Amino acid sequence: MQVPGSKSITARALFLAAAARGTTVLRKPLLSDDTEGFAEGLVALGYRVDRRPDVWTIEGLPEGPPVGEAEVFCRDGATTARFLPALVAAGKGVFRFDASAQMRRRPLGPLTRALRELGVDLTHEGQEGHHPLTVRANGIKGGHITLDAGLSSQFLTALLLVGPLTGEGLQITVTDLVSAPYVEITLAMMRRFGVEVRREGDTFFVPPQQYIAADYAIEPDASTASYPLAAAALTGNSVTIPGLGSSSLQGDVRFAEVLARMGVAVEMTSDSVTVTGTHRLRGLTVNMRDISDTVPTLAAIAPFADGPVRIEDVYNTRIKECDRLDACAENLRRLGVPVSTGRDWIEIHPAQPHAAEIACHGDHRIAMSFSVTGLLTPGITLDEPGCVKKTFPGFHEALANLRAAWL
Incomplete structure (x- = not known):
């Protein structure tokens, strides 16, 4: 039986493609509400995304979103709601995110606290630690942060993905981690796009390094x-x-x-x-x-x-x-x-x-x-x-x- 493409891999690939200079080709991406929402979020941020049934092409820009102001509706997508605020934080501009009622209930706090520790100016417009969220981005210098990823590994993945876009790189010490295999997916995909993350115990060392655009096949979910x-x-x-x-x-x-x-x-x-x-x-x-x-x-x-x-x-x-x-x-x-x-x-x-x-x-x-x-x-x-x-x-x-x- 043929199974559609992986949601987790498609979302990470879209982030990496947007962050890499040049043209990335994604083959057999998942075609679903979540991944379409992620792609449309990139379009709202000014990225060029060409979507054909089995091939998506993305023009990346390591400096951050091409536009200086945008609103993104994340639908029900947790990867969209958690990854894209991290992506825009490395750029410059004012970016507002909102999501469905279902996604508004799901937590963002561990990620947004970590971004604030890194100097990112962001505001939760409603309940603290939840969407809607406004990011006033001016780049991320980098440094060392401690993160609790016990509620979702996506908080760690978002920081790992954005790490190479920071000025000095990131050192992320994790106090708790759930769904660890998803982090291994992230590290393997970052490697495929040209960035090697070093891990020592509970600390991840992410270098400030440019992603390389890729031709990437998405495996089934x-x-x-x-x-x-x-x-x-x-x-x-x-x-x-x-x-x-x-x-x-x-x-x-x-x-x-x-x-x-x-x-x-x-x-x-x-x-x-x-x-x-x-x-x-x-x-x-x-x-x-x-x-x-x-x-x-x-x-x-x-x-x-x-x-x-x-x-x-x-x-x-x-x-x-x-x-x-x-x-x-x-x-x-x-x-x-x-x-x-x-x-x-x-x-x-x-x-x-x-x-x-x-x-x-x-x-x-x-x-x-x-x-x-x-x-x-x-x-x-x-x-x-x-x-x-x-x-x-x-x-x-x-x-x-x-x-x-x-x-």
């Missing part, structure tokens, strides 16, 4: 791949995802390892992963701190395991598009499944789900995950099926085609 992989595991069928494997940049490819622990047959090559269901799912306890975007996927198939499924160390899922722990628990209970939660964990007990309407809370991952539950539970409906447009506009058709191919 590993978080999105979790849905067909889970579908195969649940129904006893087989699916292969080309373009994702042991050499993937994305940590979420390790969701396949979780399925293997549950007794599912998994075959992984350097550039593909195949899952074959065995008509049995074992219960397990699993720490998903580093692959937390796949928590709803596991929660959605957990009722069919032969023992409890306990997912631990995932507090950061409470500040995603919605509180995903509570959303998973709410929907499992709607389906008649026994479930309990704590601050950073959820435990799901075996049960045969019954028909119910799923409350998506505007969250694409809740909608896609419980659509997989519906493969073995007739009568499941979604209150907001269209919210999948955030990362996979064609999801429902793709799942239906996959199901038809298995019949």
Whole structure:
């Protein structure tokens, strides 16, 4: 099954392309609400972005946005809302950012505090630490900062990405870090665009150095791949995802390892992963701190395991598009499944789900995950099926085609 391009890689590539002098070509970028919003944010900032279905071309400018004043609406996109304020801070001008009500609820504070420590003049127009935000940019000198990235690795990624654009470079000491594999994606992509970050323990040393424009292919989205992989595991069928494997940049490819622990047959090559269901799912306890975007996927198939499924160390899922722990628990209970939660964990007990309407809370991952539950539970409906447009506009058709191919 073909999976759309990675949202995380597309967003980072757009930042790097805008920051690199010259023309960058992105091949097979994700076409979704989030990435379109990021690209339109760059256009609002004056960058030249040519978008064709499979190829996007961006004219970069290391000095910062070509315009001196702009307003950017970030939609629901966390990468847009967190990366672009860092990008403009390295330039000169006045830039105002706002976002959807959903994104306004999500935190910015650790990032904006760090930018202020670096001398950036910025103002939260409403609630402190949240959008809307105005940046009065005059470049970033650089220096040493301490950052808490325990709520989102995107705060660290934003600072790493902007580091080469500062006058003296950055030294970033991290006191806590969640979703560490996403930071590895950032470092690998910065390397591909010509900048090597040195890490010593909890400190990252980012040199002041010019990015080099690149011709860059976007790999499929590993978080999105979790849905067909889970579908195969649940129904006893087989699916292969080309373009994702042991050499993937994305940590979420390790969701396949979780399925293997549950007794599912998994075959992984350097550039593909195949899952074959065995008509049995074992219960397990699993720490998903580093692959937390796949928590709803596991929660959605957990009722069919032969023992409890306990997912631990995932507090950061409470500040995603919605509180995903509570959303998973709410929907499992709607389906008649026994479930309990704590601050950073959820435990799901075996049960045969019954028909119910799923409350998506505007969250694409809740909608896609419980659509997989519906493969073995007739009568499941979604209150907001269209919210999948955030990362996979064609999801429902793709799942239906996959199901038809298995019949």
